[in-house]
Amino acid sequence: MSLDDRKLEVLRAIVEDYVETQEPVGSKALVDRHKLGVSSATVRNDMAVLEDEGYIRQPHTSAGRVPTDAGYRLFVDRLTRIKPLSPAERRAIERFMVGAVDLDDVVHRTVRLLAQLTRQVAVVQYPSLSRSAVRHLELVPVSTTRLMVVMITDTGRVEQRLVELPGPIQDGDVWELRRRVNEKLTGQRLADTPPLVQKLVEDCDFERRAAMTCLASVLLETLVDRSEERLALAGTANLTRGGVLDFQGTLRPVLEALEEEVILLKLIGDLEPRTTRVLIGDENQIDNLRSASVVSSGYGPGTTIVGGLGVLGPTRMDYPGTIATVRAVARYVGDLLAQN
């Protein structure tokens, strides 16, 4: 049996009221607050059906109804009309982001902005290296046997590594290495570089071979083996809004999960371009976050994605508003990166 329009309308009303009041909503209250045009008894029948189908449930017999994860899912998929951002919010974004000086600053501002607008926990991934391109590589002699490699990407990110050389090196050789490396790698996407680096070593003349080999191994590590992706986090205090009820008693598991960068990356990673993803409840496959939802989106210049950002909150959250905000911020940051 499928759900007719009125039942869907009832579901929407339940979700909206519950999100607002955080209390189970009963049939009487529903007809009072929404003009459904039918009596409470009718609504009760609809509710019984919705419950059978698994979209809502009762915390206990003779209490009001609460949406289930499936209920939120349906709500998000079929009942959410995107609400455009208010002018005030648009202005807030502008005001917050204007004057950012470097990449670090952009990321920090973004994450705080998100946390503030959505009143939830916000996560922003630094532009991922593997999807950016090399703008410049700089080699700086730090001592006679040590070299600092500094890489600048087109997203403005800077990475540096120390290279231990097998033996002393002349300034002139550093020069030559710098020239070769830049010649080969500048402008390349990081994901495409490994074979090029390999080639660099092979093409190298004998006397610089040893140094180049060391350099190459560090480069590979920096360019590719990027296990350590960086993140910024803000708004943890928002978890305490609305009592501890939201997260079935304890914040503990949630706080723990938020400290695991791997988990966060999983939450806001693997995004498709130009879409905003919503993970409700245990859709996110993470035990500690059973009662949390994540709204996330990729960002980057144009339609490419160089990183993810998103917010995390109780399943009981304002989905339309949050989705709109996340989307808007992602787009804004993307444009910012494109300009740069």
Added chain:
Amino acid sequence: MSLDDRKLEVLRAIVEDYVETQEPVGSKALVDRHKLGVSSATVRNDMAVLEDEGYIRQPHTSAGRVPTDAGYRLFVDRLTRIKPLSPAERRAIERFMVGAVDLDDVVHRTVRLLAQLTRQVAVVQYPSLSRSAVRHLELVPVSTTRLMVVMITDTGRVEQRLVELPGPIQDGDVWELRRRVNEKLTGQRLADTPPLVQKLVEDCDFERRAAMTCLASVLLETLVDRSEERLALAGTANLTRGGVLDFQGTLRPVLEALEEEVILLKLIGDLEPRTTRVLIGDENQIDNLRSASVVSSGYGPGTTIVGGLGVLGPTRMDYPGTIATVRAVARYVGDLLAQN
């Protein structure tokens, strides 16, 4: 009236028991658990005195006693024999820190280590720029009118900034600028650089004057106006240990405070060399952290301090253990930096 030895012993016992059980401790329980050699009635009298002096208090009439901030203070100042780290802990430090690849990694590992060992919230300040020395400055042309400045310090930290030039610049000029800047600044403590930078501009020949001026202003900003000091944080989830009772009901204010970098810097800043500082309760001047204590220590190569680190927990914390751990970790990290 001063406190005789037995009264102090009673205070110590109260603190120790309360820290362990988290429950007000009564006279009976005290004589049972500690061999004080006197009866509970005598202990009661001592307690009455300790209460008069403000070192302990009763949550309500006819409940056990709980230490006040002043009580903890006395405990820390006069009753704490430093307990040496257990071999297991020493090994944990080694195991955790070995194999750190760069400064970022060192800081991250340190903060997690601290959080894990003390089971509290840990904060580590990145080596402060103003106290380190310039190892090298690199100028990288990013476009014809933009320059990337990369500064490497002797603590291994790397900072970069973008400079917008007033007009296009030749490679040769970049060269010359780089030479001059390094000549003047390499090896200098950052705190000493401002007048030198000023001098750089004055000594500059006319055609490079404009570019140098821009560069100088960015340099000053990077070198000195270091309002944005970076921090690493870990162990937030530990706040939820021992119920929410520790922080008078809500974690909210604590979480909020932890998000303010300025506040954290204040907590672990301004440290004297070779000491471990303990701030108990509202000694830390921060409203949101009334019921929290902070144990912190400076670290750095040798006896210089390049940054602070510490942990934050409920006033009811294991001071001797925490102090020992913080001190040990600070020393370890200092040695690590010195080696580098």
Added chain:
DNA sequence: ACTGGCACTCTATTAGCGGGAGTGCCAGCA
């Protein structure tokens, strides 16, 4: 100066008791 004893205070826990919100079901009506 310390101790045992005792009366007293206050809390935390438990049980019992409506009030109320909300439901499910049924019979009647369009």
Added chain:
DNA sequence: TGCTGGCACTCCCGCTAATAGAGTGCCAGT
């Protein structure tokens, strides 16, 4: 067939009262 009003029923929540227990303060005695 679908909606409505009515009604009995269920269960939570908040209130009060009663009780047990831990801990204290004080006093008289050694």
